[in-house]
Amino acid sequence: MTEFSIRSYTSRDAPWVLAAHARHYREVDGFDESFATLVETILRDFDxxxxxxxxxxxxxxxxxxxxxxxxxxxxxxxxxxxxxxxLVTDAARGRGLGYRLLQTCMGFARERGYKGMRLWTHESHVAACALYRRNGWSLVSCRSVRSFGQALVEQEWQIRF
Structure with a gap:
């Protein structure tokens, strides 16, 4: 079984993050290029x-x-x-990696003094939503939208520490 390790993101990872998101969401959810544009903007702002x-x-x-x-x-x-x-690529799914990343992220937020977290997703991301629920997150809103060339149901989730 493949071992995975988690390391800090650096700007050198941006091309992979963008390409992996664009490819996955195009192939799995049929998202158009506006999704890749959003990810590119988020990464550029972060960097x-x-x-x-x-x-x-x-x-x-x-x-x-x-x-x-x-x-x-x-x-x-x-x-x-x-x-x-x-994002967890198909090759790495089902091995607890999403859980490890979520725990890393939530632990970081707690350590930095945040009182809670929020996220935005789509109800079609069933495995991720189940992971959030199992880890104490609550669904706070849903709405039907047309985004990224698809009819979707947006969701917002939150957790309080």
């Missing part, structure tokens, strides 16, 4: 001005050092962190 004391990203790598997953924690406001750009 240009994140506060390393309160914001971080993580990359999970396989035994050969190849990236297989990522997650980011950014400030939403003084008391609330936002989970962003959570």
């Amino acid at each position: 240009a001005g994140h506060d390393p004391e309160r914001e971080a990203g993580w990359i999970a790598v396989d035994g050969a050092g190849a990236p297989v997953a990522c997650m980011f924690c950014v400030a939403l406001d003084a008391d609330t962190a936002k989970l962003r750009m959570f």
Whole structure:
């Protein structure tokens, strides 16, 4: 079985994060290029001005050092962190890596003094939503939208520490 390790994100990881998100969401959810544009903007903003004391990203790598997953924690406001750009590639799914990344991100947010976290996703991301629920997150809103070329149901989740 492949061992995975989690390391800090650096700007050198941005091309992988962008390509992995664009490929996965195009192939799995049929998202159009506007999704890749959003991810590119998020990454550019993070690389240009994140506060390393309160914001971080993580990359999970396989035994050969190849990236297989990522997650980011950014400030939403003084008391609330936002989970962003959570992705586990198909090759790494089902091995507890999403759980490890989520625990890393939530632990970081707690240690930095946030009182809670929020995230935005779509109900079609069934495995991720189940992971959030199992780890104490609550669904706070849902709404039907047309985004990224698809009819979707957006969801917002939160957890209080």
